[in-house]
Amino acid sequence: xxxxxxxxxxxxxxxxxxxxxxxxxxxxxxxxxxxxxxxxxxxxxxxxxxxxxxxxxxxxxxxxxxxxxxxxxxxxxxxxxxxxxxxxxxxxxxxxxxxxxxxxxxxxxxxxxxxxxxxxxxxxxxxxxxxxxxxxxx
Amino acid sequence: xxxxxxxxxxxxxxxxxxxxxxxxxxxxxxxxxxxxxxxxxxxxxxxxxxxxxxxxxxxxxxxxxxxxxxxxxxxxxxxxxxxxxxxxxxxxxxxxxxxxxxxxxxxxxxxxxxxxxxxxxxxxxxxxxxxxxxxxxx
Amino acid sequence: xxxxxxxxxxxxxxxxxxxxxxxxxxxxxxxxxxxxxxxxxxxxxxxxxxxxxxxxxxxxxxxxxxxxxxxxxxxxxxxxxxxxxxxxxxxxxxxxxxxxxxxxxxxxxxxxxxxxxxxxxxxxxxxxxxxxxxxxxx
Numbered sequence: 001x002x003x004x005x006x007x008x009x010x011x012x013x014x015x016x017x018x019x020x021x022x023x024x025x026x027x028x029x030x031x032x033x034x035x036x037x038x039x040x041x042x043x044x045x046x047x048x049x050x051x052x053x054x055x056x057x058x059x060x061x062x063x064x065x066x067x068x069x070x071x072x073x074x075x076x077x078x079x080x081x082x083x084x085x086x087x088x089x090x091x092x093x094x095x096x097x098x099x100x101x102x103x104x105x106x107x108x109x110x111x112x113x114x115x116x117x118x119x120x121x122x123x124x125x126x127x128x129x130x131x132x133x134x135x136x137x138x
Numbered sequence: 139x140x141x142x143x144x145x146x147x148x149x150x151x152x153x154x155x156x157x158x159x160x161x162x163x164x165x166x167x168x169x170x171x172x173x174x175x176x177x178x179x180x181x182x183x184x185x186x187x188x189x190x191x192x193x194x195x196x197x198x199x200x201x202x203x204x205x206x207x208x209x210x211x212x213x214x215x216x217x218x219x220x221x222x223x224x225x226x227x228x229x230x231x232x233x234x235x236x237x238x239x240x241x242x243x244x245x246x247x248x249x250x251x252x253x254x255x256x257x258x259x260x261x262x263x264x265x266x267x268x269x270x271x272x273x274x275x276x
Numbered sequence: 277x278x279x280x281x282x283x284x285x286x287x288x289x290x291x292x293x294x295x296x297x298x299x300x301x302x303x304x305x306x307x308x309x310x311x312x313x314x315x316x317x318x319x320x321x322x323x324x325x326x327x328x329x330x331x332x333x334x335x336x337x338x339x340x341x342x343x344x345x346x347x348x349x350x351x352x353x354x355x356x357x358x359x360x361x362x363x364x365x366x367x368x369x370x371x372x373x374x375x376x377x378x379x380x381x382x383x384x385x386x387x388x389x390x391x392x393x394x395x396x397x398x399x400x401x402x403x404x405x406x407x408x409x410x411x412x413x414x
Contacts, residue, residue, distance in 0.1 A: 043250035057354035078195035112319035181388035216333035
């Protein structure tokens with residue numbers, strides 16, 4: 001059995017992170033399914049999904065990594081072509097990836113105790129984003 | 139219901155990228171399934187899969203990132219052992235990852251408007267590659 | 277049909293890697309399922325999963341990449357808050373990601389000939405870890 005759900009996020013610019021664990025967990029609980037996988041997917045080329053211990057220190061440390069390996073303060077060929085200033089956003093998003101697959105059992109996500117689902121908007125302006133939550137199971 | 143499909147790619151060396159969105163979408167449309175997930179997988183340790191806005195600027199910017207954090211122009215222990223010159227290819231592929239899971243609904247991939255599926259061959263010689271497309275759904 | 281399995285790993289500190297291909301393959305073979313996907317998931321925020329040609333050279337080259345882009349030898353805000361010294365472990369784990377989805381057919385994982393499943397413990401002390409193997413298929 002397959003259920004496809006979506007929810008919206010209102011994001012700010014420049015590494016705006018969101019803990020979306022509860023939204024995903026709620027869709028799983030309301031699905032009626034007991035066991036399976038949930039695929040969380042961001043249909044965008046400038047945002048990404050991963051897990052993290054969602055506390056300000058780790059979130060900030062992660063941002064520094066991207067500022068160092070993919071700084072906004074240089075030329076990007078994407079920007080030269082499209083002039084939208086988000087060349088660094090694209091490569092950050094491609095590096096982290098748009099999808100996350102998490103198993104669940106007895107209606108609960110099998111995440112670690114200190115592990116949350118993090119949505120990252122790498123883009124350079126506020127957006128209304130759609131997150132897809134697809135639940136497969138029995 | 140599960141369908142396992144494969145297709146071939148003829149790749150060139152050194153960050154040869156391919157937009158494989160249409161191949162994957164076609165396998166989904168022909169599967170007869172309405173809703174589910176498609177797992178795209180590269181059975182190789184020197185190639186990887188992600189999504190990107192598939193235009194030359196972003197593709198080139200992404201390559202520069204790998205040239206900076208995993209340049210071919212230095213020693214790699216893999217090369218010292220195997221002498222095949224693709225040590226950087228291996229670590230790039232492991233960083234990006236070999237699999238991508240994308241939900242589909244009403245036979246259509248739920249990708250963003252500017253988001254394509256990118257296959258990257260990081261290896262140092264032309265190859266014939268096999269890409270696995272596995273479709274689960276109902 | 278969905279099967280959720282787990283196994284334990286005893287890990288050492290600081291980029292302790294494990295080839296878990298055989299454990300995952302065995303769970304698939306014993307599942308009774310012929311075709312499907314297996315999701316391997318680490319319920320932790322300081323460990324990660326990917327694939328690699330599991331030989332000492334590539335494993336060591338991959339470690340050097342993390343030592344360069346996320347060295348332990350600097351300040352991390354996570355450490356300033358929690359004083360547990362594993363700030364670099366968190367961001368490395370978030371970059372690689374906690375999940376891996378691999379198709380199987382006729383009970384066999386569809387991995388490449390030189391491609392193994394690698395568990396990486398990025399944390400700074402030995403741990404007993406749990407790995408989740410969830411098998412969906414028919």
